[in-house]
Amino acid sequence: MFAAVFAIAAFLILGMVRHQVGHYAHKAMQGSLTSETATLVAEKPADLPDEIRQRVEATKGTSFQYLLIDRQGKAIVGGIPQDAAHEGWGSVMMREHPATMDNPEGPERLVTLGTRLADGSLLVVATDGYDVDKLGGHMVRFTILWAIAITLIALASGWMAGLIFLKRIGAANAAIERIVAGRTEQRLPMIGLAPELDNLARNINRMLDRIDGLMEGLRQVSTDVAHDLRTPLTRLRQMLEAAREATGREDTDAGIDVALAQADQLLATFRAILRLAQIEGGGRRAPFAPVDLDGLLATLIETYEPVAIDAQHTLAADMAADAMVNGDAELLAQLFANLIENAIIHTPTGTRVSLVAERAAGQIRVIVQDDGPGVAAAERERITRRFYQVDPSRSSGGSGLGLSIASAIVTLHGARLAIDDAGPGLRIEVSFSEWPGGASA
Structure with a gap:
C-alpha cells in the first residue's frame, strides 16, 4: 500500500515536471517565432521579398522557414505550403520536406505564425517543432521509466523495511511464546523501529x-x-x-x-x-536429558499391574520401539503414573485401561484410555483445574490435583495434552516432539 501511494505521488510529480518543461519549451519556440516575425515586419515592404530570400539562403538547413503571399493570395517567396497561409498560430505537417540540420530525418511538423502586413500581404514564419515534440517524447519516456524505477525502489524499500519489522516483531513474539510456555522471567526486547513500539514493549x-x-x-x-x-x-x-x-x-x-x-x-x-x-515455577526445567520412554512406561506397567488387578481392572500396554523424548525422567514418570492412577481410581470394576505409545511424523504420542463411563464434554475442560473433581461427592478419593500436576508437567516439556471421548470411556493423549537421537520411524 505504501509503495503504491509513493509510486502514484512520484508519477504525479514527474507528470507535472514534464508538463512544465514542455510548456516552457513551447513558449520559448513561440518567442523565437515572434521575434523573427517582428524583425521582418520592421523591414520596408518593397525590400521584404529580397530580405526573405537572403534569409532562406542564409538559414537553409536550419530552423526557420518563410512564406510571403500578396493580397491576391499568390506566393511571392518561400517554400511553406500555402495551406499554412493564415494569420495567427498554426501548424502544418511536412512529411516530404527535405531534412534539416536540426532534424536529419525531415521535419514532421512546422509551427507557424502568420502576420498581415500593412500592404495586405501575409507573412508566415515557421519553425520545426521536432525538437519540442522530441523533448515531449523524451519527457514521457523519462516520466514512465522514473515512475517504474521509483515504484521498484519503493517496493524494495518496503520489502526490506517489512523484513526488518517482521524480524523485530518475530523476536518479541518468540519472547511471548517463551513466557506463555512458563518461562515468566523472559521479557520483550526493544523493537527499535519507533519510540511508540519501544514504549509499548517497556x-x-x-x-x-x-x-x-x-x-x-x-x-x-x-x-x-x-x-x-x-x-x-x-x-x-x-x-x-x-x-x-x-x-x-x-x-x-x-x-x-x-x-x-x-x-x-x-x-x-x-x-x-x-x-x-x-x-x-519452572524449578525443574534445567536438567532435561534424553529419556527412554519405552523403559519408563514398561516400569510403570509393571508397578501398576498389581494395583489394577486388586481393583479388578485390566491394564494393557502397546509400546513403540525406541521412543525417545527430551525431558525430566522423574516428572515424566509422575505424569503417566497420575494418568494411570486416574483411570484406575475413577472407573468402575471391570474397566479396561490401555497404555499405548506410538511414533508418527516426528511426534511420539502416549495414550491412556479406558472404556469406563467417560467424562462429559463440558467437564473435560475443567478436570485439569486444581482441586476439581467430576464426582461432586468426592467419594472416589484423591486430592483433585493429579491431572493439574500432569497438565503442568506436559506444559513444562512443551508437549500437548488432549482429552477426548473414547466412546465409551476417556482418552488422554500426550504428544511430544521426538528426540533427534531416537530411532527413525
Whole structure:
C-alpha cells in the first residue's frame, strides 16, 4: 500500500515536471517565432521579398522557414505550403520536406505564425517543432521509466523495511511464546523501529513484572501454607499412632485408623501442592536429558499391574520401539503414573485401561484410555483445574490435583495434552516432539 501511494505521488510529480518543461519549451519556440516575425515586419515592404530570400539562403538547413503571399493570395517567396497561409498560430505537417540540420530525418511538423502586413500581404514564419515534440517524447519516456524505477525502489524499500519489522516483531513474539510456555522471567526486547513500539514493549515488560510478582507471591503463600500446615499434621499423625499403640482397644483403634487415613490424605494433598508450585515455577526445567520412554512406561506397567488387578481392572500396554523424548525422567514418570492412577481410581470394576505409545511424523504420542463411563464434554475442560473433581461427592478419593500436576508437567516439556471421548470411556493423549537421537520411524 505504501509503495503504491509513493509510486502514484512520484508519477504525479514527474507528470507535472514534464508538463512544465514542455510548456516552457513551447513558449520559448513561440518567442523565437515572434521575434523573427517582428524583425521582418520592421523591414520596408518593397525590400521584404529580397530580405526573405537572403534569409532562406542564409538559414537553409536550419530552423526557420518563410512564406510571403500578396493580397491576391499568390506566393511571392518561400517554400511553406500555402495551406499554412493564415494569420495567427498554426501548424502544418511536412512529411516530404527535405531534412534539416536540426532534424536529419525531415521535419514532421512546422509551427507557424502568420502576420498581415500593412500592404495586405501575409507573412508566415515557421519553425520545426521536432525538437519540442522530441523533448515531449523524451519527457514521457523519462516520466514512465522514473515512475517504474521509483515504484521498484519503493517496493524494495518496503520489502526490506517489512523484513526488518517482521524480524523485530518475530523476536518479541518468540519472547511471548517463551513466557506463555512458563518461562515468566523472559521479557520483550526493544523493537527499535519507533519510540511508540519501544514504549509499548517497556509497558508490557512492566506489566509482566507486576504479574510475575503477584504470581510469585501467590506461589509463596501456597508453599508457606503447605509447609505451615504439614508440620502440625505430621505431629498429629504421630500422636494418633502413639495413641493407638497405647490404647489397644479395637473401637478406638478403628477411629484412630480413620483419623490417620485422613491425615495421610491431607499430607498427600500438601505434597501435591508443593510439587505443583515447584513445576509451575519452572524449578525443574534445567536438567532435561534424553529419556527412554519405552523403559519408563514398561516400569510403570509393571508397578501398576498389581494395583489394577486388586481393583479388578485390566491394564494393557502397546509400546513403540525406541521412543525417545527430551525431558525430566522423574516428572515424566509422575505424569503417566497420575494418568494411570486416574483411570484406575475413577472407573468402575471391570474397566479396561490401555497404555499405548506410538511414533508418527516426528511426534511420539502416549495414550491412556479406558472404556469406563467417560467424562462429559463440558467437564473435560475443567478436570485439569486444581482441586476439581467430576464426582461432586468426592467419594472416589484423591486430592483433585493429579491431572493439574500432569497438565503442568506436559506444559513444562512443551508437549500437548488432549482429552477426548473414547466412546465409551476417556482418552488422554500426550504428544511430544521426538528426540533427534531416537530411532527413525
